[in-house]
Amino acid sequence: MDNDKIGQIIDKYQGEASSLIQILLDIQHENHWLPRSALEVVSKKLNLPLSKVQQTATFYKAFSVVPIGRHEIHVCKGTACHVNGAQDLLEEVEEVTGIKPGETDPDAKFSLKTVNCLGRCGLGPVIEIDGKTHARMSPAEISDALKKYE
Amino acid sequence: MGEVTLTIDNKEVKAEEGMTVLEAARSAGIKIPTLCHHEKLEPYTACRICMVEVESRGRSELDTSCSRPVKDNMVVRTQSEELTEIRRTLLELMLSHAPDARELQELVEEYGANRNRFAKEPSFCIHCGLCVRYCAEVKKKNAVVFVKSGVRREISFNKEIASRECWKCRECFELCPTEALQTAYLLTEALTSDSSSFELEPDA
Numbered sequence A: 001m002d003n004d005k006i007g008q009i010i011d012k013y014q015g016e017a018s019s020l021i022q023i024l025l026d027i028q029h030e031n032h033w034l035p036r037s038a039l040e041v042v043s044k045k046l047n048l049p050l051s052k053v054q055q056t057a058t059f060y061k062a063f064s065v066v067p068i069g070r071h072e073i074h075v076c077k078g079t080a081c082h083v084n085g086a087q088d089l090l091e092e093v094e095e096v097t098g099i100k101p102g103e104t105d106p107d108a109k110f111s112l113k114t115v116n117c118l119g120r121c122g123l124g125p126v127i128e129i130d131g132k133t134h135a136r137m138s139p140a141e142i143s144d145a146l147k148k149y150e
Numbered sequence B: 001m002g003e004v005t006l007t008i009d010n011k012e013v014k015a016e017e018g019m020t021v022l023e024a025a026r027s028a029g030i031k032i033p034t035l036c037h038h039e040k041l042e043p044y045t046a047c048r049i050c051m052v053e054v055e056s057r058g059r060s061e062l063d064t065s066c067s068r069p070v071k072d073n074m075v076v077r078t079q080s081e082e083l084t085e086i087r088r089t090l091l092e093l094m095l096s097h098a099p100d101a102r103e104l105q106e107l108v109e110e111y112g113a114n115r116n117r118f119a120k121e122p123s124f125c126i127h128c129g130l131c132v133r134y135c136a137e138v139k140k141k142n143a144v145v146f147v148k149s150g151v152r153r154e155i156s157f158n159k160e161i162a163s164r165e166c167w168k169c170r171e172c173f174e175l176c177p178t179e180a181l182q183t184a185y186l187l188t189e190a191l192t193s194d195s196s197s198f199e200l201e202p203d204a
Helices: A003-012 A017-031 A036-046 A050-059 A079-083 A086-097 A139-147 B021-027 B081-097 B102-111 B130-138 B159-165 B180-192
Strands: A071-076 A110-115 A127-129 A132-134 B003-008 B011-016 B051-056 B059-064 B075-077 B144-147 B154-157
Touching: A003 A017, A003 A036, A017 A036, A017 A050, A036 A050, A050 B144, A050 B159, A071 A086, A079 A086, A086 A110, A086 A139, A127 A139, A132 A139, B003 B021, B011 B021, B051 B081, B059 B081, B081 B102, B130 B144, B144 B180, B154 B159, B154 B180, B159 B180
Parallel strands: A071 A110, B003 B075
Antiparallel strands: A071 A127, A127 A132, B003 B011, B051 B059, B051 B075, B144 B154
16 A cells, blocks of 8 residues: 555644544554554544554554465354354355455455354345445355455 | 541441441551552453452342442452452463473462463463553553553563653552563563663663
């Protein structure tokens, strides 16, 4: 992510240090994660110690300070999804992507996460890819669906 | 500022308005244990070991004495069965993180805490925040901060700031009730030692 883009985001909030969380959220949204270089720019422009920016960036689960892939896969492990075979689904996703929950593949194509409930319990087992819900998935179906992502 | 009179452990204590219960108690020679308190820093209420019973409107409530302002006719108890129980449990929880912490040992004896009540998860830090707050409030450097959250929360030195500021200061070391701070610092030192900005220790 280039510094101009970060600069634009910061300008949008008039460079107010009190908008730190909002600025980090916007960068995270654009870039999927918060590289150290981005935090350094934010720290400089907002005139905040880098340590304080890091403190905030590591505090919230919404932020990631490690690389996240272009596509984010959320496998629901809620009770309803669990009884409908979420575990088999997760294992299939791990097999296809070659990564475990919490990991990102070396090409930064996929990041895998398990979530506790997506609130679509009637559609289980549910997988969300880049915010799009895939309902009542079977391992074979999710394997096909994942192949479509570049 | 006006003067108020309160009762601490059945003893009449005079205090200035705006003082905390802890300050009033100490001025009267009444001992209340503390771990995260420091005179130069704002009350933080992290360790909760300074918990006392405050009687108000006929009921007794629990509050941290380091943050509770004194009030006229206030009735405070610093020792009771319940408080001992609370302090003992707090100590037992802290011991699971920092079993050998210097400042805990005396309190462990006093409150009869069981060292092995909780499984050991030695992070060597009890999250008192003394180093973090001292660096931010007194030194205004923010070289050491808390990172992450919940059970993963830990102190972390920022390499750039630490390599500039820490050698000549290191005032936070003696505040640490455990050895965690020094360990974290030494780790940062190790990570930055190949950078030329880091001078050799003068007395090494």
